[in-house]
Amino acid sequence: MKTATLLLFVLLLLTSHQLLAQTLVKGQVKDPDGQPIIGANVMLKGAYDGASTDAAGSFSFKTKSTGTQALVISYLGYITLEKSVNLDQPLAHLALVLKPDYRQLQAVQIxxxxxxxxxxxxxxxxxxxxxxxxxxxxxxxxxxxxxxxxxxxxxxxxxxxxxxxxxxxxxxxxxxxxxxxxxxxxxxxxxxxxxxxxxxxxxxxxxxxxxxxxxxxxxxxxxxxxxxxxxxxxxxxxxxxxxxxxxxxxxxxxxxxxxxxxxxxxxxxxxxxxxxxxxxxxxxxxxxxxxxxRQKTSATGMFKLYGTYASSDFSLIQDDINAPETPTQINLSNQNLFLNSTYEEVFQEKWTLQTGTTYTYTNLDITAGTTDVNTGTHTWNGKAVVIRDLGHAVTLRTGLETQLSNYDQTYQQDPETETRHGLVKEQNIAGFAEADVYLGSKxxxxxxxxxxxxxxxxxxxxxxxxxxxxxxxxxxxxxxxxxxxxxxxxxxxxxxxxxxxxxxxxxxxxxxxxxxxxxxxxxxxxxxxxxxxxxxxxxxxxxxxxxxxxxxxxxxxxxxxxxxxxxxxxxxxxxxxxxxxxxxxxxxxxxxxxxxxxxxxxxxxxxxxxxxxxxxxxxxxxxxxxxxxxxxxxxxxxxxxxxxxxxxxxxxxxxxxxxxxxxxxxxxxxxxxxxxxxxxxxxxxxxxxxxxxxxxxxxxxxxxxxxxxxxxxxxxx
CATH class of the missing domain: 2.40.170.20 (TonB-dependent receptor, beta-barrel domain)
Incomplete structure (x- = not known):
């Protein structure tokens, strides 16, 4: 039910954002021949502030952000430009040039x-x-x-x-x-x-x-x-x-x-x-x-940490088709802890490193009549990915990851029977490599x-x-x-x-x-x-x-x-x-x-x-x-x-x-x-x-x- 609240949050943000703008950002985007680029997207990285260029290649917008930020300029068929700007003062004469990107010609996307x-x-x-x-x-x-x-x-x-x-x-x-x-x-x-x-x-x-x-x-x-x-x-x-x-x-x-x-x-x-x-x-x-x-570690680096804990429970009576006269009482209790941490950085413009780890703990206890089932699961993931642009025609992605999990379940049919135990300890190791290869403009x-x-x-x-x-x-x-x-x-x-x-x-x-x-x-x-x-x-x-x-x-x-x-x-x-x-x-x-x-x-x-x-x-x-x-x-x-x-x-x-x-x-x-x-x-x-x-x-x-x-x-x- 919490999701209804979240819906309201986003609608609020969409309506209130413009009222908070403070710093003017203004300029023009052209191609290497000096021709204006119409419809280019100009926006601050990690924010919603930005604008599109007009028929003259010009743009203008205001933002509440301050300090050194990354301004991202993108347009179909051109290499995305990321420029560091200081928002502590108005920027009214930015001259930006986008270079053609062979990989994006004709907007070919898988x-x-x-x-x-x-x-x-x-x-x-x-x-x-x-x-x-x-x-x-x-x-x-x-x-x-x-x-x-x-x-x-x-x-x-x-x-x-x-x-x-x-x-x-x-x-x-x-x-x-x-x-x-x-x-x-x-x-x-x-x-x-x-x-x-x-x-x-x-x-x-x-x-x-x-x-x-x-x-x-x-x-x-x-x-x-x-x-x-x-x-x-x-x-x-x-x-x-x-x-x-x-x-x-x-x-x-x-x-x-x-x-x-x-x-x-x-x-x-x-x-x-x-x-x-x-x-x-x-x-x-x-x-x-x-x-x-969230911590911005550099103009292109970002560290993220997210953690959440939830505890829930309920109890109800469900009819048993095999015993209509004796419905079954079901009780459920659940605790869940989730942690997610990632770090991303761009090195020397053509290298990108993405690393991350997650940990999940879940405990689920269900009783149905006299039967009790308790399941505890610990799961840890670690992953590292390296992305390399090999010119403007090939992008290579390689990575390694591992997952450790510990599953422990106890099952007791009724208080008079022996408790059964199920245990699974697993480690999964994986590696991958793939490349985006542009074989011409189409x-x-x-x-x-x-x-x-x-x-x-x-x-x-x-x-x-x-x-x-x-x-x-x-x-x-x-x-x-x-x-x-x-x-x-x-x-x-x-x-x-x-x-x-x-x-x-x-x-x-x-x-x-x-x-x-x-x-x-x-x-x-x-x-x-x-x-x-x-x-x-x-x-x-x-x-x-x-x-x-x-x-x-x-x-x-x-x-x-x-x-x-x-x-x-x-x-x-x-x-x-x-x-x-x-x-x-x-x-x-x-x-x-x-x-x-x-x-x-x-x-x-x-x-x-x-x-x-x-x-x-x-x-x-x-x-x-x-x-x-x-x-x-x-x-x-x-x-x-x-x-x-x-x-x-x-x-x-x-x-x-x-x-x-x-x-x-x-x-x-x-x-x-x-x-x-x-x-x-x-x-x-x-x-x-x-x-x-x-x-x-x-x-x-x-x-x-x-x-x-x-x-x-x-x-x-």
């Missing part, structure tokens, strides 16, 4: 499989504000990504399911480092949310396949999050929500910024007013705090190779990757991607100490993308072949006596995306459609079948509009998902049932104003506004009743709708 969101990308498709203003996403990164093609709506999970892949096949990375637990803890039928605020990040890239050799341990997809640099300004934020409250304080110095925040959420007041399908004993409660430190290739070794499995894997992009016409391009992707089986399988190997997927992707003005059209086809998927010899894992890599499968489909930020004044809309054909033989499946999370058709219509006369920003999202498969033991065959189609119409609105010079935003949102009766699947009894039929229990949302009201006050120094 796009197969990737949706990117970055202020530095010409064809940015999403940014942080898009995430939090997408109706129905509730300012959750994962929720907003689910409005893009390639994803499937799995409402009872709340996680990312991409192109026929299970949720564990998608990995999240922050500044290039993998995140061990990107979701809040949950139980069956209660959807999880992402742990991180979208406003921690300056850019987001969602790759639904064929991603870079720099990233591994993800069979299907990679969500790449790039953290913010220095905070823009000093301020205090106060938010009051229908589900909790938060307080934050940010302090900005010349080359340093520090932000500290605390948040408390409790759903009891809300759920007491809005009827829930679950029988809650203790409604979800979360206490969390975070710290964000063709670029990115060959890559990744090596991984698992100490626990005593196995290693070599992953070739290749991506190509060709400029097709003035505004379009065609891209192709191919690669082998490996992933270590989940720790829930490794703890049984059976001989296993890496799961594997091979990707083939063909993409056409056209960007004209502020419009983007994208069509993509793909084929994904699975090998060595986990399989066991019983319908449920707890009853299995053998676990192997005997599974396999495939996923193939076509996707369409169109976004228009130009036709409607101050309006923005996009349309996405996905067609998926997928089957797999894995887990306890007796035969090759479409998995329960794989819907054939997914459609999302997203619209947003700023209404100036009433100072209100509104958004609406309509989602359609065709029926998902489920296994009905009362019928012949396997996974032969289909749920009803999923429908959702969500709405949000934010009213922006000021009170005594301080920005105030009132926000309201509601999901499933029309109250569609959505069903996520069915759960069946393990034995038939007296009539010979297996009893069924539908899997339903906690409530038809979720509504939120929030008030944010931002006090700037």
């Amino acid at each position: 796009s197969a499989g990737a949706f990117e969101a970055s202020d530095e990308k010409r064809a940015a498709l999403l940014n942080s504000r898009d995430i939090v203003t997408t109706a129905g996403a509730a300012a959750d990164i994962m929720g907003a990504i689910n409005a893009l093609p390639g994803t499937q709506k799995v409402g009872e999970e709340g996680k990312l399911f991409v192109r026929g892949g299970d949720s564990y096949e998608t990995k999240t990375f922050i500044d290039g480092l993998p995140v061990a637990n990107p979701y809040n803890a949950s139980v069956p039928d209660v959807p999880a949310r992402g742990r991180f605020s979208p406003f921690l990040f300056s850019g987001m890239a969602f790759s639904s396949g064929g991603y870079s050799a720099e990233y591994g341990q993800a069979l299907s997809s990679a969500l790449l999050l790039q953290s913010q640099d220095l905070a823009e300004e000093s301020q205090t934020g106060i938010s009051l929500m229908s589900v909790g409250a938060s307080l934050s304080r940010t302090k900005r110095w010349e080359n340093t910024s520090l932000a500290v925040s605390g948040e408390y959420t409790n759903l009891q007041p809300y759920m007491s007013l809005v009827p829930q399908r679950q029988d809650w004993i203790k409604m979800p409660e979360t206490k969390s705090g975070s710290v964000v430190f 063709l670029v290739a990115r060959p890559g190779l990744r090596f991984e070794q698992s100490q626990f499995l005593s196995k290693h894997a070599l992953s070739p990757r290749l991506a190509l992009a060709y400029q097709a016409g003035k505004d379009g391009q065609v891209s192709f991607a191919y690669g082998h992707f490996y992933q270590t089986p989940e720790q829930d399988y490794l703890k049984y100490q059976q001989p296993l190997t890496f799961e594997k997927a091979v990707h083939y992707i063909l993409n056409y993308q056209r960007t004209f003005g502020k419009r983007t059209l994208r069509v993509e086809g793909y084929h994904k072949q699975y090998q060595n998927l986990i399989r066991y010899n019983a319908p449920e894992l707890q009853n299995a006596t053998q676990i192997t890599n005997g599974g396999h499968g495939y996923a193939r489909g076509v996707e369409f995306f169109f976004r228009d930020q130009e036709t409607i004044k101050k309006g923005d809309y996009w349309i996405s459609y996905s067609f998926l054909d997928s089957k797999r033989l894995y887990k306890g499946y007796p035969e090759l079948a479409r998995p329960s999370f794989a819907s054939t058709h997914n459609v999302n219509l997203v619209y947003k509009q700023m209404i100036d006369p009433i100072k209100t920003y509104v958004g609406t999202t309509f989602s359609y998902t065709s029926g998902r498969p489920f296994h009905n033991p009362n019928q012949e065959g396997f996974m032969q049932g289909r749920t009803r189609n999923y429908l959702d119409l969500s709405l949000n609105a934010s009213y922006l104003t000021t009170v005594k010079g301080h920005s105030v935003i009132l926000h309201g949102s509601c999901s499933n506004l029309l109250g569609f009766n959505n069903v996520f699947g069915y759960r069946y009894a393990s034995t038939p009743g007296q009539d010979g039929q297996f009893a069924a229990q539908p899997i339903l949302p906690s409530a038809k709708r979720f509504a939120l009201v929030a008030l944010l006050i931002s006090i700037n120094d």
Whole structure:
């Protein structure tokens, strides 16, 4: 629920920034022949201050930043210029010259499989504000990504399911480092949310396949999050929500910024007013705090540190289809600590060093009736990447990384039985190399190779990757991607100490993308072949006596995306459609079948509009998902049932104003506004009743709708 507050923060920043400008920065940008460059971006690095050049190549803007800063000048087809400037005095006569960049001629960029969101990308498709203003996403990164093609709506999970892949096949990375637990803890039928605020990040890239050799341990997809640099300004934020409250304080110095925040959420007041399908004993409660430190070490160097701790718990009664007269009480308690630290520096203009480390500790205790399961996980990652520009036609990236993890689980069926113990100690070592090679003005290739070794499995894997992009016409391009992707089986399988190997997927992707003005059209086809998927010899894992890599499968489909930020004044809309054909033989499946999370058709219509006369920003999202498969033991065959189609119409609105010079935003949102009766699947009894039929229990949302009201006050120094 904290994400609604974050949505308000960004809208506030967008409206208040111009009022705080102080120092004038003015000049002209030309090419080596002295001709003005029209439309070049001129901005301060790590800030939102900047402008675009006019017909004469001139620019002018104001900024509150002081001291020595890096001014970044960029334009398509030219080498980005970074110039150190002193902002303690006005700069009214800057003369800047951009040199042509062979690598960027004709705007050839590899796009197969990737949706990117970055202020530095010409064809940015999403940014942080898009995430939090997408109706129905509730300012959750994962929720907003689910409005893009390639994803499937799995409402009872709340996680990312991409192109026929299970949720564990998608990995999240922050500044290039993998995140061990990107979701809040949950139980069956209660959807999880992402742990991180979208406003921690300056850019987001969602790759639904064929991603870079720099990233591994993800069979299907990679969500790449790039953290913010220095905070823009000093301020205090106060938010009051229908589900909790938060307080934050940010302090900005010349080359340093520090932000500290605390948040408390409790759903009891809300759920007491809005009827829930679950029988809650203790409604979800979360206490969390975070710290964000940034230090600019030089004109091109940056040190970042982010830490967060959260503690949550809840308790509820869930019906047991096998024992309707004795429902099960479920208690959950979770603690999560996450630390992320990175350092980046440019040496001698052509060398870039990126290093980082993360540490995650998670403790999850779940009791279900008399059964108690406690799981503790420690995960540490370290990574170093070196980037070298070899002229203007080749950029080489190489890197090494390692991950250490310690998984310790205890399981006790009831107080009278012996406690079972599962322990997994793993070290994964990886190295990669890839290059962007510009083969003329219209063709670029990115060959890559990744090596991984698992100490626990005593196995290693070599992953070739290749991506190509060709400029097709003035505004379009065609891209192709191919690669082998490996992933270590989940720790829930490794703890049984059976001989296993890496799961594997091979990707083939063909993409056409056209960007004209502020419009983007994208069509993509793909084929994904699975090998060595986990399989066991019983319908449920707890009853299995053998676990192997005997599974396999495939996923193939076509996707369409169109976004228009130009036709409607101050309006923005996009349309996405996905067609998926997928089957797999894995887990306890007796035969090759479409998995329960794989819907054939997914459609999302997203619209947003700023209404100036009433100072209100509104958004609406309509989602359609065709029926998902489920296994009905009362019928012949396997996974032969289909749920009803999923429908959702969500709405949000934010009213922006000021009170005594301080920005105030009132926000309201509601999901499933029309109250569609959505069903996520069915759960069946393990034995038939007296009539010979297996009893069924539908899997339903906690409530038809979720509504939120929030008030944010931002006090700037």
